[in-house]
Amino acid sequence: MTDTINSSVLILGATGSLGSRTTRMLRKLHPDLSITIGARDMEKAAALASEVGNATIARLDIAASDLGLDPGARYSIVVTALRDHSLNTLRYAQARGIPYIALSDGVFELGPIVAHHAYHPQASPILLLGHSNGGSPTLAALHFARDFETVEAVEIAILFDPGDPFGAVSGKDLERIEKIGPLPLVKEDGQWQWARAPLSGRFITSVDGSPHAAQAAGLQDVLSLGTATRAARVRIDLAVGLVASSKEGRGPSNEVIIEITGTQKNGTSGRFRYELIDPEGYAAMSARGAAVAIETLLGLAGRDRPEKGLFLPETLVDPAHLVKRLEGYGVTVRAA
Ligand SMILES: NC(=O)c1ccc[n+]([C@@H]2O[C@H](COP(=O)([O-])OP(=O)(O)OC[C@H]3O[C@@H](n4cnc5c(N)ncnc54)[C@H](OP(=O)(O)O)[C@@H]3O)[C@@H](O)[C@H]2O)c1
Structure with missing residues (x-):
């Protein structure tokens, strides 16, 4: 031990x-x-x-x-x-x-x-x-999902600010995944799928309400969320663009947007949105x-x-x- x-x-x-x-x-x-x-x-x-x-x-x-x-x-x-x-x-x-x-x-x-x-x-x-992000978005999504009776979809989006760059080895990893990796994994209509366009892209809305084009990423979040929640639709999409704090001159934070569609334990149904904002950026x-x-x-x-x-x-x-x-x-x- x-x-x-x-x-x-x-x-x-x-x-x-x-x-x-x-x-x-x-x-x-x-x-x-x-x-x-x-x-x-x-x-x-x-x-x-x-x-x-x-x-x-x-x-x-x-x-x-x-x-x-x-x-x-x-x-x-x-x-x-x-x-x-x-x-x-x-x-x-x-x-x-x-x-x-x-x-x-x-x-x-x-x-x-x-x-x-x-x-x-x-x-x-x-x-x-x-x-x-070290599992933080997935664990937070599962924390919020505890308020739900049924979960139909879990969609995570991450907005990276251009002023919050990747470390050298992270950059190489992403390049390699893009070059040699398969299409990104998503769960759609209850099926695990390697997504081609148009399924592989979507528009996300950042914390200040701006739209950003995002691409699905073959990250393990999909495995965790797709198995833990049994939702029919699970995906994680990444986008690059100015985050709210940068626009306000407060430096580049990292924005994570979690959307859960389903019925809450209090009986309310719909698409519910949650946000994580790290003032020190994605690596933090x-x-x-x-x-x-x-x-x-x-x-x-x-x-x-x-x-x-x-x-x-x-x-x-x-x-x-x-x-x-x-x-x-x-x-x-x-x-x-
Ligand atoms: N899951 C996550 O949330 C998450 C988030 C960020 C990164 N990552 C992963 O974590 C890894 C590091 O990313 P990073 O952004 O921190 O990259 P980084 O800033 O380039 O850091 C890599 C570190 O590893 C050292 N290193 C590289 N090759 C080495 C070797 N052969 N022997 C000894 N030391 C070596 C580097 O040393 P030098 O300083 O001497 O170059 C540097 O200190 C990547 O694989 C990335 O994909 C995962």
Whole structure:
């Protein structure tokens, strides 16, 4: 069993856009938790370690089976905020019986991770978290869906501001998915479908009421929402455009619009809209979701920690806990 007190949270790619924010968000939640900043740039790693405190640094070699890490070091979890096509990082976690968080995989890329789990199902818990924004939109949608008796559709849209750029590795991942990936997965008329135009596009309405052309994305959110709610229509669409806060000169936030169609438990039917607005942008919201996943896998979020299993965020994290954490971080969460 993992010893969360005497071992350290290992964040791989911790000096990157997502990794550094995840490190900071986790530190906000758990000031005493020991964190190891796994990186290849030791100067950046040392600066982050001294900023967050109670942190060590480790030089990474993800091509090596031991990841180039000290054999005597004890870790409580492996968080992979970089792209590891070898899955050495997953094998490392399985060999030590510690949880693993995968943050980079599109729906069509899950095969190798699932195969590793099938071979060693008892080894350690694996969380599939290639969802948009660290699983925050999906968990929030499921939180709101609890007010519904029946859910016919769940549609998520994310508006990215041009002033809130992707990290380098994220950019490459998106390019690769676009080049080699299949058409995006949606659920339509109760059928899982790889959507061509016109089904693959729609117009969304941003927080300030502006219309934006959006494209469906093959993200794991669709798997989670389509399975958890049994809605006949499930999709996630991404758009790029100026968000309300940028127009008002307050800097680029990240806007998530969640629309649920169905009948609420109070008998009201219709299409209901909810909004999440992260003032620090998309990578911050992703890091908040990742930090909540880490604390849950370590048993620090009011639930027992799992010893094994393959998880989607909603089969691990309590959606109400995620929403409470988002609000605590200063993210706007509202019915619109
Ligand atoms: N699920 C989500 O919500 C979500 C959100 C954002 C990102 N992501 C995923 O997270 C990953 C990181 O994205 P990002 O935006 O943070 O990218 P990024 O800013 O480029 O960060 C990547 C980090 O990994 C390090 N790195 C890259 N290759 C390495 C290697 N071979 N050995 C050691 N370190 C290596 C980089 O080191 P240097 O600083 O030395 O270059 C950098 O610190 C991507 O795969 C992306 O798809 C997921």
